[in-house]
Amino acid sequence: MSDDLFNLARRAxxxxxxxxxxxxxxxxxxxxxxxxxxxxxxxVVSFPEGWCAETTAIGHMVMDGGGRIAEVAVVASKMRACTPCGGCRQRLAEFGTPETLVHLCDASDGVIETVTLGDLLPKAFPKDAVS
Structure with a gap:
């Protein structure tokens, strides 16, 4: 992963x-x-309602015409190597593959660990489950 993905996540x-x-x-x-x-x-005030960073990024991608996710970087200022929540893992799986790279970052040091989406969500709902 190049630094541009991490820096973009940190700016977001x-x-x-x-x-x-x-x-x-x-x-x-x-x-x-x-x-x-x-x-x-x-x-929003009815916390925990609201939406996650990954959801917002996916929304921007969909609004720009969609696509397949090759890699994602996640950074939290108060947690080293923050992983996507369960709901976001499934959302990422919708637009990625089990091989999609997930970079877990530290706000100061950059990428701490890289895993695959399949590692984080080994039993994702299959896209053909709904007919």
């Missing part, structure tokens, strides 16, 4: 709206064709 984290959890998160996605998208977590 700085824009988050997390007044209830005080847990800023940023995410950045690279599609297979090289496009980049970022997102931050956005909370």
């Amino acid at each position: 984290m700085a824009k988050c709206h997390a007044p209830y959890s005080n847990f800023p998160v940023g995410a950045a996605i690279r599609t297979h064709d090289g496009r980049l998208y970022s997102g931050c977590n956005i909370e």
Whole structure:
């Protein structure tokens, strides 16, 4: 992973709206064709409602015409190597593959660990489960 994905996630984290959890998160996605998208977590007063950084980034990707996720970087200012939550793992699986790279980052040091989406979500709902 090049530093551009991590830096994009870190810049997104700085824009988050997390007044209830005080847990800023940023995410950045690279599609297979090289496009980049970022997102931050956005909370609302009926916390824990709101949406995650990965969800925001996926929304930007879909609004730009969609694509397949090749890799994603996730960074949280208060947690070293933050993983996507369960719901976001399934959302990433919708647009990625088990081989999609997930870079777990530290806000200061960059990538701490890289795993695959299949490692994080070994029994994802299959896309052909709904007919």
